[in-house]
Amino acid sequence: MEIIIQVDAESATAIAAEMIVRLLREKPNAVLGLATGSTPLRLYRSLVHKKLDWRKVTTFNLDEYLGLPKTHPGSYYHFMWDNLFRHLNISPKNVHVPDGMPKDAMKFCAKYEQQIVAAGGIDLQVLGVGGDGHIGFNEPTSSLTSRTRIKTLTPETRKDNARFFDGMDRVPHHVITMGLGTIMEARQCVLLAFGSKKARAVAATIEGPITANVPASILQMHPNTKVCLDKGAAAKLKRADYYHWVFENKPRWEAA
Numbered sequence: 001m002e003i004i005i006q007v008d009a010e011s012a013t014a015i016a017a018e019m020i021v022r023l024l025r026e027k028p029n030a031v032l033g034l035a036t037g038s039t040p041l042r043l044y045r046s047l048v049h050k051k052l053d054w055r056k057v058t059t060f061n062l063d064e065y066l067g068l069p070k071t072h073p074g075s076y077y078h079f080m081w082d083n084l085f086r087h088l089n090i091s092p093k094n095v096h097v098p099d100g101m102p103k104d105a106m107k108f109c110a111k112y113e114q115q116i117v118a119a120g121g122i123d124l125q126v127l128g129v130g131g132d133g134h135i136g137f138n139e140p141t142s143s144l145t146s147r148t149r150i151k152t153l154t155p156e157t158r159k160d161n162a163r164f165f166d167g168m169d170r171v172p173h174h175v176i177t178m179g180l181g182t183i184m185e186a187r188q189c190v191l192l193a194f195g196s197k198k199a200r201a202v203a204a205t206i207e208g209p210i211t212a213n214v215p216a217s218i219l220q221m222h223p224n225t226k227v228c229l230d231k232g233a234a235a236k237l238k239r240a241d242y243y244h245w246v247f248e249n250k251p252r253w254e255a256a
């Protein structure tokens, strides 16, 4: 893991945006894994303003609420089209968001995994982290090798996400999410976290033991993951000075 602490969310986001710009320029048919929620919004806004060609890009979103149609304003399908896809020249057939209303959910999940493989695997996976340490909707105690499947949200996550719905009662209990094993197969990951509300989960993810109780901690086993943080999210890191030094003193061959 490479830990990058910036003064604010804006500059931490700029690093992730640059990774995507570079990838799409080097590989116009890249496969991106995408997240929803508040964290990546700045990133998506910034990507919309870059001059990039998305015609050959394929995307796979991490998750979707089960029982919500695509038209529902709280659905992640709606979120992604509203905040990103409609502003790009991406081909709709290359966009994949898990279906919130599948006829056969188990079959759908197996097919989603196959589609990722058929696309050549995910080149770069964008991640946010929940206050309980979840990535995608892999809640605490998720199997560290899990694949795309149905999960049940914790009360904490439902409360956190109630802001996207008309009240807590309307937040679905069930979701479809890529598994931790699916995420770990991405060639590169970038985890973004901003604000002191994320500090505890971030410290546990980076400096705690690898445990299913903090699903994001599995990223310690990933060979190519960057974690881009603002000061608030980094506030509980014990080795922050070391991470700063490493970032500011990269050998020339690595900084390039």
Ligand code: F6R
Residues within 6 Å of the ligand: 034, 035, 036, 037, 038, 039, 040, 062, 063, 127, 128, 129, 130, 131, 134, 135, 136, 137
């Ligand atoms: C959503 C997802 C989740 C969020 C996490 C943080 O697609 O993958 O893991 O990243 O719940 O949400 P925000 O960014 O709203 O704090």
